[in-house]
Amino acid sequence: MSDDSIRFPLIVDLYEQYLVDQDSPAFVRKVAQHYTIGTLERLAEWGERMARRGSALALGMLGDYTSNPVLGRALLDGDRGVRTLAETGIRKLWYRIGDERTRRSLDNLHRLNESKQFQECIEKATILVQDSPWLAEAWNQRGIAHFYREEYEQSIRDCHQTLEINPYHFAAAAGMGKSYMRLGNRVAALESYRRALRLNPGMDDVRAQVIHLQRTLQEEED
Structure with missing residues (x-):
């Protein structure tokens, strides 16, 4: 791959073509021919608006967990399109860490939660975090499973550990x-929701919760 100059962002042409034909394989192939991940990361942060959008999209398709900080910062971009692409992309990057076996294990945890096999998810995630405690998404998936089993304190601990490892995990x-x-601790809930919004201001449902909790707590004080 050649490292294209940031002054001539071919990524804009490739992104605009993608918007027309929605041909993901072609977009990935052409971007990989012309750009390194490092150049895409720089464009995602310092390029003009369309270059940032195209680079955020490309990183979500081509990047791995090492690009997590770049897309994490892109969640705060001034352009809504960049923010939306960054959110979609960063969720994918959280599973692209370690070797192929590790990645398959993380994907499996997600599938177990999606199919409501929460106990099995907890068991497999526990083995995974014991072997590889640096896998933030393994902790997160176990936290999700605990939540749906109404084991809220365990879920909170796992979510906290997720954020210790991956501070961009909104x-x-x-x-x-x-x-x-669920535990009735609205003050702690408000702080957690505020933290999520600081990481990703585009979470409208979380913003609604913050507004509701702020109003409720203020009324109680009055």
Whole structure:
């Protein structure tokens, strides 16, 4: 791959073509021919608006967990399109860490939660975090499973550990808020939701919860 100059962002042409034909394989192939991940990361942060959008999309398709901080910062971009692409992309990057076996294990945890096999998810995630405690998404998936088993304190601990490893994990922060709400701790829930919004201001449902909790707590003080 050649490292294209940031002054001539071919990524804009490739992104605009993608918007027309929605041909993901072609977009990935052409981007990979012309750009390194490092150049895409720089464009995602310092390029003009369309270059940032195209680079955020490309990183979500081509990048791995090492690009997590770049897309994490892109969640705060001034352009809504960049923010939306960054959120979609970063969720994918959280599973792209370690070797192929590790990645398959993380994908399996997600599938177990999606199919409501929460106990099996907890068991497999526990083995995974014991072997590889640096896998933030393994902690997060176990936290999700605990939440749906109404084991809220365990879920909070796992979400907290997720954020210790991956400070851009807005979903874990929001998950903590949900668990605190179920435990009746609205102050802690509000702080968790605020943390999620600081990481990802585009979470409209979380913003609504913050507004509701702020109003409720203020009325109680009055």
